[in-house]
Amino acid sequence: MERHDAIVIGAGLNGLVAAAYMARAGFDVLVLDRASAPGGVSAAHEIAPGFRLPRYTLGSGGLPPRIAADLGLAEHGLRFIRAEGGVSIFPDGSYHASYRDGAVHRREIARFSRRDADAFTHYRRDMLRAARGLAPLLSGPARVRAKGLFAGLRARLSFADRIASIAPDDLNDMLRLWALPMSEYLDTYFESDAVKAHLASAALIGGTLGPCSPTGASRLVGPWLSETGGAMGGAPDTLMPYGGPAALVDALTGVLDANGGRLRLEAEVTDILSKDAKVRGVVLANGEEIGADAILSGLDVKRSFLSLFRWKDLPEGLVERVGRVRMKGVAAKVNIALDAIPEFPYLPEGCPSLGGGLRLTGHIPAMERAFSDWRDRMPPRDPLIDVLIPSLVDPSLAPPGKHVLSALVQFVPETLHEGAWSDDRRDALRDLVTARLAEVSPGIETRILACEVLLPDDIENEIGLTGGDLAYGETTLDQMFMNRPFPGHGGASTPLRNFYLCSPSAHPGPLVMGGSGANAAAEVIAALGGRR
Incomplete structure (x- = not known):
């Protein structure tokens, strides 16, 4: 039987981070993925020839500097673009932009409230x-x-x-x-509805809480985790890898290859070999068995245990614990190729904040109504839409003079109260998003070369992410920290010896890009190093 020090199931971002760390530490690492290209939700995708964007995610965000430096990703060509923090446009045509410069950002807030401009320092x-x-x-x-x-x-x-x-x-x-x-x-900080809506809309994307849900304020801290400087600075910036998330994937696979690790694609793991709660290898779809001292799963927690193991081989009570983990689809993805740059007459000409993204949102009561529709499994009527046009700051993503647009539509249920999504409902969602875009960018509908709509169910069926939940599990307090992936196992190790989770289903979840992979690698390196 072929054997390795460690096997990583899934060549998603966190799986590749974990594999790269272990390979650099001198371990023999094999990464297996059923897809024909690495990357998982961050894999390269062309919606039309020459138009590249991530198929499932928005495309913004970057690894923490610590992880990028540890893995030497700059040596493999990875560069990041720092854009302004984005802009919100409200139904009445008003807008609120974010700026990294503190003085400029406070002037922007002062258009709505001088008191709020002062309060931002405290916030x-x-x-x-x-x-x-x-x-x-x-x-x-x-x-x-x-x-x-x-x-x-x-x-x-x-x-x-x-x-x-x-x-x-x-x-x-x-x-x-x-x-x-x-x-x-x-x-407690602000009086302006626009200022509060601008901050709330950025924090709600991807979560299963509404603006009025208890504990929901915790989501506000997410954009600040990588922010530096003092209280007099501005809003957090938007970080994007040059070349899109696929460039980040390429750099990680480059590290893996340079340090002797192996990546096998179109190699689906169907079973995990275990005995007496101890894992010893994997079985591929073609029947091939491969052994390892440690196995790391980049799949979500439900797929990792309920799909890869025979339930009778799992420790008593584990099936029930995993089954209680909540995973719910909350967002649809819309990808668009444009044959010309879109115009936004409500914004100042050349508004730099547009490069960091655009949110189409109402004030907090409207967001709460959208959340209520999702909770009641209603088709979205007025969803929060988070838009990124990455080609504005990274021309390599589209042919000259053309652009790609990536949109996450928040509060889209996986299934409707009346059953599954129909083609008519899907088309209605596409038309709704297009109409909302046309309200702030007249004529954009005439510039669309290609458009695709991915519902949570599509995301589950295409990449095997339970419920189409891009957070790999709800990020409410009862499913975070020492309760992630489930109570008592706030980390990568699991009740099965030699089996680890390196996906965002494990701590720290989606709060830190690549953090679950880095933490898992540290645990495995400590365990295998001790055995050596």
Whole structure:
């Protein structure tokens, strides 16, 4: 039987990060993926010849500098583009833009409220404090369980030390942030409906909470996790890999290859070999068996356990625990190729914030109505739409003079109250998105060369992501930190010996791009290194 130190199932972003770390540490690593190209949700996709964008995700975001530096991704050609933080356009034609320059951003807020312009300094300070408080909790496993008296004590002390390192005032603010609804939290800082809506809309995308849901304020800190500087700065920027997410995938596969790792595509893992709760290898769809000292799954938590194992081989109660993990599709993806640059007459000519994205949103009551429709499994009537035109700042993504548009439509249910999505309903959603775009960019519908709509069910069927949940599991407090992927296992290790989760179903989830893969690699390297 072919054998390796470690096998990674799935060549998604986190799987590749984990494999790259292990390969650089000198381990013999094999990555297996059923697709014909690596990348998972970040894989390269052409909606039309020469028009490239990620098929399933928006396309913004980048790895933390620590991970990029650890893996030497710059040596493999990876570069990032820093754009302004984006702009929101409201139904009345007004807009609110984000700027990295603090003075410019405060002038922008002052158009709505001078009081809010002053309040932003306090808000930015508190967001930075919250991000610093979260940082030690995100940089390693959150669980406190370990085998043996002394190992368990060390694990508990390590986690306690991370908690203790948070200043008391920061801890109080963090508890408040994780308890309040987003709307109430923003009310304590701002009076302008437009300012509050601009901040809320950026935080709601991808989540299963509405602006008035308890604990929802915690989502506000996400954009600040990689922000630096002091309280007098502006809004967080938008980070994009030059060449799109596919360039990030190429750099990671380059690291893997340069360090002796292997990537096998069109190699679907159908079963995992285990005995007495100990994993020893995988079985491919063609019947081939491959052994390994450690197996890491880049699949979501439900697929990892309920699809790859015989249920009778799993420890008692594990099937039920995994089954209780909530995974719900909440967003549809619309990809568009444009034969000319779209115009936005409501924005100042050459508005730099447009390069960081465009959100089509109402004020908070409208967002709450959209959330209620999703919760009731109604077809979206007035969804929040997050738009990115990455070719504005990265011309390599489209032919000269042409552009690609990527849109996430928030609060789109996986199934409707009346059953599955029909072709007519899908077409209606496409027309709704096109009409909303045309409201802020007249004539854009005449510039569309190609358009595709992907519903949560499409995402599940195409890449095997349960429920089409791009977050790999709801990010509510009861499913985060030491409760991710499920209570008592806040990290990559699982109740099965030698089996690890490296997908965002594990801590820290989608809060840190590549973080689940990096944390999983650290656990495996420590375990295998000890055996050596």
